[in-house]
Amino acid sequence: MAERTIRVGHSPDPDDAFMFYGLASGKVKLDGIVIEHLLEDIQSLNERAMKAELEVTAISAHAFPYVADNYWIMRTGASMGEGYGPVIISRKYATLDELKGKIVGTPGPLTTATLLFKTFTDGISNLDMPFDTIMQAVDNGTVDAGLLIHEGQITYQALGYKKVLDFGEFWEKETNGLPLPLGLDVVRKDLGEPLARLLSAGLKESIAFGYQHQQESIPYAMQWGRGIDYALGEKFVKMYVSDLTIDMGENGKKALELLFQKGFAKGLISNVPPIELI
Numbered sequence: 001m002a003e004r005t006i007r008v009g010h011s012p013d014p015d016d017a018f019m020f021y022g023l024a025s026g027k028v029k030l031d032g033i034v035i036e037h038l039l040e041d042i043q044s045l046n047e048r049a050m051k052a053e054l055e056v057t058a059i060s061a062h063a064f065p066y067v068a069d070n071y072w073i074m075r076t077g078a079s080m081g082e083g084y085g086p087v088i089i090s091r092k093y094a095t096l097d098e099l100k101g102k103i104v105g106t107p108g109p110l111t112t113a114t115l116l117f118k119t120f121t122d123g124i125s126n127l128d129m130p131f132d133t134i135m136q137a138v139d140n141g142t143v144d145a146g147l148l149i150h151e152g153q154i155t156y157q158a159l160g161y162k163k164v165l166d167f168g169e170f171w172e173k174e175t176n177g178l179p180l181p182l183g184l185d186v187v188r189k190d191l192g193e194p195l196a197r198l199l200s201a202g203l204k205e206s207i208a209f210g211y212q213h214q215q216e217s218i219p220y221a222m223q224w225g226r227g228i229d230y231a232l233g234e235k236f237v238k239m240y241v242s243d244l245t246i247d248m249g250e251n252g253k254k255a256l257e258l259l260f261q262k263g264f265a266k267g268l269i270s271n272v273p274p275i276e277l278i
Helices: 014-024 042-050 061-067 112-120 131-139 167-174 193-212 214-224 230-240 249-265
Strands: 004-010 033-039 056-060 071-073 079-081 087-090 103-106 125-128 145-148 162-166 180-188
Touching (some): 004 042, 014 033, 014 214, 014 230, 042 056, 042 061, 056 061, 061 112, 103 112, 103 131, 112 125, 112 145, 112 180, 112 249, 131 145, 162 167, 180 193, 214 230
Parallel strands (some): 004 033, 004 056, 103 125, 103 145
Antiparallel strands (some): 056 180, 071 180, 079 180, 087 162
16 A cells, blocks of 8 residues: 655744654654654744645644634644743833833734733734744844743743743633643644544654653754753753643643634634534
């Protein structure tokens, strides 16, 4: 039987690299399937998903309502904050009230961070820019504050920025302890359920392999560490590759539905899609 090539899109981040290490290294194999990895930033992957280009891809949770016709959410592979998440930081300002009438640098229109910002703040403007230029934009005065994702969430304090708001902490209080859905892995519906479930199980096995072989998987993941040291890289990976990543379960599903309902209520997304986990 001819092997089938499945293209898998994920972002060049330590947590995604760690998740896919088993599959990328060939140490986790799926019968009859060749996995082709595409590494691109999340905004590009969101845009590809809008066109249903890739069979399996990471997307921002915010992007799912726009691609729900073509993709199922995999119960494995989600990035969820548990009391931590995107952080608004500033050099000068310390509260949301002080930012009224000011501008915050945000990491792109389809990112979940930007959806959270628009859902839960009022009277503050935003300016979208690549996530890795936000600190610099704060420093040179292009923006008054910045919304940090990825490893910026764990490095900003050491760099002397003030924390205005951690959306992970805020969401946990707001929702009585639900996790904060940030990123998802999705699988294209036209593959059919049996293949979709096989791919979801393969990713689950890949994550388990990463945890069982950390002496291989963490150095591999750190190739995408963007200047953070090993200890911070390991911390970041374990923040976003958690039990909820292995299986988001009912709590993860409930949190996603709530995120979409709140975005819909503010007029930021046009529909609340049904969520069926594969």
